[in-house]
Amino acid sequence: MPRARSARFMGVVVAMLKALSIGGVKLGPLIAIVAESLLAELGLALAGRPSRLGFVLAGSLAVLWCPFHKPLVGSILLGQTAYKMLLGMIGRAARLLGLDARHGMAIMALLLLIHIAAGGAAGWLAWDLGGAVRDRLAR
Amino acid sequence: MGNPRRTLGLWGHLAFLLWTLALATLAPGAKVIPVLGLAVAFSALCAGWREVRRWRLWLFAASVLLVTSFVRGKDLYLLGLWMALRAASIALAANTFAGTVSVVEMARLCEGWGLRGLGFAVGVAFNMLPTIRETAEEAFNAMRLRGGFKCHRLEALKMLLVAIVAGSLRHGDEIVSAAEARAFNPESGNGEPVRPTPFDLAFIAVLVTVGLAILAW
Numbered sequence: 001m002p003r004a005r006s007a008r009f010m011g012v013v014v015a016m017l018k019a020l021s022i023g024g025v026k027l028g029p030l031i032a033i034v035a036e037s038l039l040a041e042l043g044l045a046l047a048g049r050p051s052r053l054g055f056v057l058a059g060s061l062a063v064l065w066c067p068f069h070k071p072l073v074g075s076i077l078l079g080q081t082a083y084k085m086l087l088g089m090i091g092r093a094a095r096l097l098g099l100d101a102r103h104g105m106a107i108m109a110l111l112l113l114i115h116i117a118a119g120g121a122a123g124w125l126a127w128d129l130g131g132a133v134r135d136r137l138a139r
Numbered sequence: 140m141g142n143p144r145r146t147l148g149l150w151g152h153l154a155f156l157l158w159t160l161a162l163a164t165l166a167p168g169a170k171v172i173p174v175l176g177l178a179v180a181f182s183a184l185c186a187g188w189r190e191v192r193r194w195r196l197w198l199f200a201a202s203v204l205l206v207t208s209f210v211r212g213k214d215l216y217l218l219g220l221w222m223a224l225r226a227a228s229i230a231l232a233a234n235t236f237a238g239t240v241s242v243v244e245m246a247r248l249c250e251g252w253g254l255r256g257l258g259f260a261v262g263v264a265f266n267m268l269p270t271i272r273e274t275a276e277e278a279f280n281a282m283r284l285r286g287g288f289k290c291h292r293l294e295a296l297k298m299l300l301v302a303i304v305a306g307s308l309r310h311g312d313e314i315v316s317a318a319e320a321r322a323f324n325p326e327s328g329n330g331e332p333v334r335p336t337p338f339d340l341a342f343i344a345v346l347v348t349v350g351l352a353i354l355a356w
Contacts, residue, residue: 009254016242016261017268025237027230077229078203078222079164085207085218129300136305 007044007058011037032069036062043123052127059123060116067111147185149244150335151342152236155181158346159232163225166353171221173353175228182235190234200227244333251332259323263314271307278302 015033019025039061047054075083094104162174182190190196200223207219246258278299282288287295335343 005253009257009260012249012254012257013260013264016246016257017264019237020242020265025234027233076160076164077226079225081218082222129297129304132297132301133304133308136301137308 005041007037007041011040028069028073031073032065035069036065039065052124055123055127055130056120057123059119059121059126061119063115063119063122064112066115146338147342148336148339149240149248149333151339152185152240153248154339154343154346156232156236158350159228162350162353163228168217168221170353170356171224171228175224175231177349178228178231178235182231186235186238190231190238193234196227196230196234199230200224247333259318263311266314267307267311270310271303274306274310275303278306 011034014037015030018029018033040058043058043061044050044054047057071083071086074086090104094100159174159178163171166174179191203223203226204219207222208216242261243258246261249257282295282299282302287298
């Protein structure tokens with residue numbers, strides 16, 4: 001993506017295609033698509049010029065939105081009360097199962113690491129794919 | 140009073156969506172009831188009763204109420220009710236916006252925010268969907284008939300992706316070249332940027348006044 005703001009532009013186009021699709025307009029997926037494209041744009045901007053590192057960073061940041069999507073959209077739709085109720089329910093479930101709260105933090109950290117690794121791998125492959133497509137089109 | 144849909148422009152509809160989002164978030168407790176009432180009235184005026192009659196919207200609100208009723212605590216049932224009404228307000232306002240504002244108008248609005256050529260890009264992308272499917276099928280069948288997936292499957296998959304993307308980009312490039320040959324410049328935008336009408340501005344002023352009145356109540 002040699003032009004700046006390409007990732008953001010692609011995200012908006014995909015969001016509009018989603019709105020035109022059979023499922024119709026669903027707030028959640030539209031917010032996710034635009035948010036992930038903005039995070040990818042941020043990753044590319046932080047890297048400066050198009051590079052493999054930039055793509056890996058963009059992929060990691062974009063996929064990192066996934067675990068936060070539901071709680072964030074839920075807190076917008078249902079308010080902070082829902083978030084506090086959810087934390088209360090998780091705490092009660094942990095006490096019932098005899099789990100330590102620190103285990104929950106470790107599980108969350110592992111989940112985030114898995115998402116970052118998956119996004120980074122996708123960015124790595126996207127860099128190779130983009131180069132191969134550019135070579136094919138140049139022939 | 141005429142059809143508000145014809146009188147109210149894109150900015151008026153966008154303002155109402157943002158207003159509902161802000162008020163549903165800021166208005167505590169029972170103050171969300173007038174917000175929902177106004178959202179229902181606005182939806183009925185702009186889109187008939189089509190959006191208000193969607194049973195999935197009310198089922199979602201009812202499910203929120205049902206779930207919170209299982210959480211112990213004397214005030215939590217009321218909190219659940221406000222949560223359900225808030226979710227219903229926001230969802231109804233968003234559905235009404237999506238049902239009354241066309242994708243073309245949204246593309247024009249986004250073009251005014253710096254995304255030049257968005258309308259053309261969405262049109263090309265939408266029309267490319269059957270082409271991409273056809274390209275993918277042809278590339279897959281060609282590789283399969285040549286034994287491409289018997290060994291080195293990862294390499295074969297990479298080549299398949301390259302073939303699909305390159306074929307689609309070539310086709311898209313041809314469409315753009317055809318448009319430019321007809322003196323069409325995708326980056327020149329789709330007409331004038333969408334500006335708020337006087338009715339939109341008056342509507343926004345009314346929304347702000349009513350919003351402040353609800354919060355101060």
